[in-house]
Amino acid sequence: MKIVFLLHDTYGIGGTIRTTLNLATALADRHEVAIVSMRRHRTEPRFAIDPRIRLVPLVDVRKDSADLRDPRYTRPSGVFPAAESRHRQYNALIDDRVADYLSGSDADVLIGTRPGVNVYLARFGPRGALRIAQEHLRHDAHSKRLRAQLAPHYRTLDALVTMTEADAAIYRRRMPLPGVRVLSVPNSVPEPRVPTADGTAKVVAAAGRLARGKRYDLLIEAFAGVAEKHPDWRLRIYGHGPERDGLAQLIDDLGLTDAVRLMGVRSPIEPEFTRASVVAVTSEAESFGMTLVEAMRCGVPVVSTACPLGPAEIVRDGVDGLLVPVGDVAAFTKALLHLVEDEPGRRTMGAAALENAARFDPAHIARQYELLFATLRETRGARAHARRRAAARSRARDLLHRARLLGVARRAARLLRAG
Structure with a gap:
């Protein structure tokens, strides 16, 4: 084919x-x-x-x-x-x-x-x-x-x-x-060619475009609560974008210059994720959530906002990661602390993340597309019939609407003549 x-x-x-x-x-x-x-x-x-x-x-x-x-x-x-x-x-x-x-x-x-x-x-x-x-x-x-x-x-x-x-x-x-x-059909993410994370690194990582909708400001504010209780932990944010200068200023204003670093772009990102024990996503909305799957395929548990639409279909809350309400700094801090303070728990979640993310393997997604191709070929006639039937209904509605308008116009003309 x-x-x-x-x-x-x-x-x-x-x-x-x-x-x-x-x-x-x-x-x-x-x-x-x-x-x-x-x-x-x-x-x-x-x-x-x-x-x-x-x-x-x-x-x-x-x-x-x-x-x-x-x-x-x-x-x-x-x-x-x-x-x-x-x-x-x-x-x-x-x-x-x-x-x-x-x-x-x-x-x-x-x-x-x-x-x-x-x-x-x-x-x-x-x-x-x-x-x-x-x-x-x-x-x-x-x-x-x-x-x-x-x-x-x-x-x-x-x-x-x-x-x-x-x-x-x-x-x-x-x-x-x-x-x-x-x-x-979800996006596919291949198995990374890096060792699986061991969950011991005192690092939270995030990656993506430094844009307003990603809400890295919220992540930095949430991490401030982590740094206060665990000053040996670090936050590393990978990416570039228009919000970089503002985020750098926020880091400075919160006194987090030793704890939080803007790392710039890394491609591939997986080697950086394996050097972390938690990956965070604070987006207001995601069409999918590639970062989540990439982290999970490295054996790293995730903390994500339960934003529309992707995270809830990727993360199994409490199993391979944690989902928190969008825009809630306190809830995000609490979720991060939960994983930071429970090394055995985050290792268990990391293992579950590695296992569950295998469903996004390219070979599996390719088979879903092959099934779609076969289904589309088999249903071609039925779908063409459905399209013709819908077009006929649409034409009938248009004709009825025009007839009604014409009837209204004729009645108005009669009233005008009678007046």
């Missing part, structure tokens, strides 16, 4: 790129796999790509590239949705290159990985292929305008895959897609 993934820019760093590569590598054990990158901004990808996977860049945006001199490069995209956050990075040249590639593709399965790319898939993907949209962000993270732009295109696809069942339920409720299979 020929499987093609469509990515925004395979040459960058990001969770969607990493998880796509994980899945593509697992599928390459039994299938012919390619990754099509809408853009190419550097010579080599930052992540290693399995040599069995064919990488196809469509538009080269590196300095001195001939693509930059193509007049279509400066014309805005007429396909990529205007409400999508990456809209300014798309243009008529990408539109044409994607259309040319997809129209000539002989792939059996095409998988898009972000909303705007999924619109390309809907517009240009050959109808003979299975066309699957992945949503790596939550439904509610999209603006109402973007959701309205996506819905008519998503209705033409075969499946919509979210990262959590909670998000799939929201799509089923708020964006009806007749004939489209809406389901969740």
Whole structure:
């Protein structure tokens, strides 16, 4: 089977790129796999790509590239949705290159990985292929305008895959897609090539973009209560982002410069997690929660906010980690102290985390996708019938609405004539 993934820019760093590569590598054990990158901004990808996977860049945006001199490069995209956050990075040249590639593709399965790319898939993907949209962000993270732009295109696809069942339920409720299979398949995380954490290090770790929604300010404030009782423990936060200077100032204001460090970016992150005994996530919302799974695959228990949507589907509260209310500093401090002060308990949780996180292994997730491919092929006729039936109902509703409006107009005209 020929499987093609469509990515925004395979040459960058990001969770969607990493998880796509994980899945593509697992599928390459039994299938012919390619990754099509809408853009190419550097010579080599930052992540290693399995040599069995064919990488196809469509538009080269590196300095001195001939693509930059193509007049279509400066014309805005007429396909990529205007409400999508990456809209300014798309243009008529990408539109044409994607259309040319997809129209000539002989792939059996095409998988898009972000909303705007999924619109390309809907517009240009050959109808003979299975066309699957992945949503790596939550439904509610999209603006109402973007959701309205996506819905008519998503209705033409075969499946919509979210990262959590909670998000799939929201799509089923708020964006009806007749004939489209809406389901969740979690991201995959491979077994790390590092020794499992032993739970003895007096370190709490966190990793991610230093952005407001991650609430690292709350984590630092919560850790202040840990440092007060256990001054030999340390907090290490990995990542970069716009909140860095503010977080550094907060660390200084709380007198935690010896206890808390902003470590910058580390890739891969797993070696850093194995040097910790607890990994913390304080986000207000997560579409999935890759950091949680990465930590658990290293045998590290986690403390996470019970934020929408991912953590509750990853962490088994009290078994392989702890879940606390969003925004509650005192509760987060209490949860951290629980693990800091109970070394046997956190080792037990770490062992459970290692065992439970195996369900996110790429081979297991790849089998879920293979089952989805088979199901979509088997149900093609039934889904097409459901789509036609829904379209007929929609047309009937429109005709009835127009008839009612016409009847109202005629009655008004009679009243005017009578008056």
